[in-house]
Amino acid sequence: MRYVIFFGSIPPHLGTVARSDPARKGGRSTSLSLRYGGAFAAAILVAACVPSDHVFLEQAPAPGFDPIVFFAGHTEGRGSLAVVLQHRNPTLVEGHGVVASDGSIDLDQIVRKGDGKPTRRTWHLYRVSPARYSGTLSDARGMVTGTVEGNQLHLIFDMKNGLHAQQFLYLRSNGQSARNRMIVTKLGIPVASLDETIVRLPE
Numbered sequence: 001m002r003y004v005i006f007f008g009s010i011p012p013h014l015g016t017v018a019r020s021d022p023a024r025k026g027g028r029s030t031s032l033s034l035r036y037g038g039a040f041a042a043a044i045l046v047a048a049c050v051p052s053d054h055v056f057l058e059q060a061p062a063p064g065f066d067p068i069v070f071f072a073g074h075t076e077g078r079g080s081l082a083v084v085l086q087h088r089n090p091t092l093v094e095g096h097g098v099v100a101s102d103g104s105i106d107l108d109q110i111v112r113k114g115d116g117k118p119t120r121r122t123w124h125l126y127r128v129s130p131a132r133y134s135g136t137l138s139d140a141r142g143m144v145t146g147t148v149e150g151n152q153l154h155l156i157f158d159m160k161n162g163l164h165a166q167q168f169l170y171l172r173s174n175g176q177s178a179r180n181r182m183i184v185t186k187l188g189i190p191v192a193s194l195d196e197t198i199v200r201l202p203e
Helices: 034-048 054-058
Strands: 073-083 089-099 105-113 119-129 132-137 141-149 152-158 163-171 177-186 189-200
Touching (some): 119 141
Antiparallel strands (some): 152 163, 177 189
16 A cells, blocks of 8 residues: 555656657657656656556455555565656655544554665545445645555556555455555656565564
8 A cells, every 4th residue: 555655756848748848840849758758758668667467466355455454554665666757766664554433544664765864654444335445645736546456456546746546455365465566657657666575573
């Protein structure tokens, strides 16, 4: 339950797909200027490194994923983060979740990316139906929505700078660990991806 989010600084120029160039005859627009070609080439490489077969390989009808149960108490996530125009970085997320009397959960996380300074991220998540969740995230703009199908939790939310995030979390058969696959896009183009394993820690 990340990403976010863990993605640090995404280059703000990503997603610029058209620009009018007065120097060109007639001031015609170019769909991709050479100035931005390198960024989009890098985005294509990120997309190539984000296989979608995890939906088929990881998803199973059981055990059912209850994120409020899974993230209650202490958790630790270790992963690898790829961001366009940046080196791949290891990530470490230490979480502490507290379940309220109404059944919702407040999850406080300390996020470390590479050698950078740790940052804090907070979630509030609640169940709206047996297979649907809603909530907030300090890194998100607007609401977080989640759906559960078998062992898969699918989270969707928007971020600043026009970024859109999706997370696919798969609960392992032991019920004590989960795999987190995340992708962040801008204008439909992948700009960051995360592959993480989250484990519940003994109290």
